[in-house]
Amino acid sequence: MALFAVSASGDQPAFAFPVDCRIGESCLIQKLVDHDPGPGRSDYRCGTLTTDGHDGIDIRLRTMADMRAGYAVLAARDGLVLRTRDGESDISVTERTAPADKQAGNGLVIDHGNGWETQYSHLQRGSVAVRPGQRVAAGERIGLIGLSGNSEFPHLHFAIRHRGQPIDPFTGGAADASCAAAGASSGLWTPAAALQLGYRPTAVIAAGLASAVPAKAVTGRDPSPRLAGRDAPLILWVDAMGAKSGDRQTFAIAGPDRGIVHSQESVVAGGGLSWFAYSGKRAPPGGWPAGQYSGRYILRRGPDIVAEFDVEGVIE
Ligand SMILES: [Zn+2]
Numbered sequence: 001m002a003l004f005a006v007s008a009s010g011d012q013p014a015f016a017f018p019v020d021c022r023i024g025e026s027c028l029i030q031k032l033v034d035h036d037p038g039p040g041r042s043d044y045r046c047g048t049l050t051t052d053g054h055d056g057i058d059i060r061l062r063t064m065a066d067m068r069a070g071y072a073v074l075a076a077r078d079g080l081v082l083r084t085r086d087g088e089s090d091i092s093v094t095e096r097t098a099p100a101d102k103q104a105g106n107g108l109v110i111d112h113g114n115g116w117e118t119q120y121s122h123l124q125r126g127s128v129a130v131r132p133g134q135r136v137a138a139g140e141r142i143g144l145i146g147l148s149g150n151s152e153f154p155h156l157h158f159a160i161r162h163r164g165q166p167i168d169p170f171t172g173g174a175a176d177a178s179c180a181a182a183g184a185s186s187g188l189w190t191p192a193a194a195l196q197l198g199y200r201p202t203a204v205i206a207a208g209l210a211s212a213v214p215a216k217a218v219t220g221r222d223p224s225p226r227l228a229g230r231d232a233p234l235i236l237w238v239d240a241m242g243a244k245s246g247d248r249q250t251f252a253i254a255g256p257d258r259g260i261v262h263s264q265e266s267v268v269a270g271g272g273l274s275w276f277a278y279s280g281k282r283a284p285p286g287g288w289p290a291g292q293y294s295g296r297y298i299l300r301r302g303p304d305i306v307a308e309f310d311v312e313g314v315i316e
Pocket residue numbers: 031054056057058156157158
């Protein structure tokens with residue numbers, strides 16, 4: 001098995017984080033590079049934050065509203081733009097199959113010299129800000145995070161290749177290297193990028209209070225602080241990643257007087273890379289009291305809280 005296709009002796013380039021966002025705040029790492037050469041999946045830490053054959057990292061936004069607000073995709077390193085594509089719609093694959101030859105959607109490839117390339121995929125239609133043959137500097141804005149191509153949620157698929165071979169920026173090694181070979185180095189990231197790129201396999205992506213069961217597709221689930229009314233149901237929903245079978249989740253909703261109006265604890269049955277769950281109840285006779293409601297979701301593994309999230313909503 002090839003362990004490290006490229007030596008880590010200092011001749012490797014460093015790459016900056018390619019999105020103008022803060023990990024754990026405005027964006028999350030949803031998938032890493034798959035290190036399992038077979039049909040299974042294994043990220044560089046031997047975890048499961050990847051899918052079979054995934055050759056890059058997925059940096060996702062929390063909501064569609066965030067995508068519309070616009071998060072800049074940045075060149076990870078100085079280089080020369082090789083090719084670009086734009087004009088593909090920002091439509092989820094849950095609504096439409098992406099054309100086979102346009103799975104990456106809108107995007108571009110940058111040549112960094114000595115066989116190194118980076119690719120940026122699923123950019124927003126009309127956002128690609130560079131053209132082939134153009135020189136770019138590290139940190140230069142090259143587009144916006146979008147939903148084009150084979151994408152179910154707004155994210156950037158960022159891939160690094162060396163002489164055509166996918167490289168995991170977290171290890172600096174080939175994507176077919178054993179996960180056990182991954183050391184504690186910062187891989188190919190610049191020190192600034194490495195600082196915010198800790199391994200975080202479990203997180204709440206988004207959550208909200210709602211008056212009806214939210215849409216099944218990620219793209220239909222934007223949180224809104226406005227609730228339908230005093231007689232509608234009150235539901236707390238959550239998009240999480242990395243929930244594991246056997247985790248315990250708690251949904252709690254508090255009313256305007258801070259008293260708990262709904263709570264439910266359950267065991268996660270499936271879990272997986274993406275996890276959508278909700279809990280709520282019908283309005284009581286006479287309706288909910290008007291005012292501000294708050295929801296809290298907690299995910300526990302054994303004695304530890306592995307993810308939690310607070311949201312608010314108003315019933316008028
Ligand atoms: Zn991806």
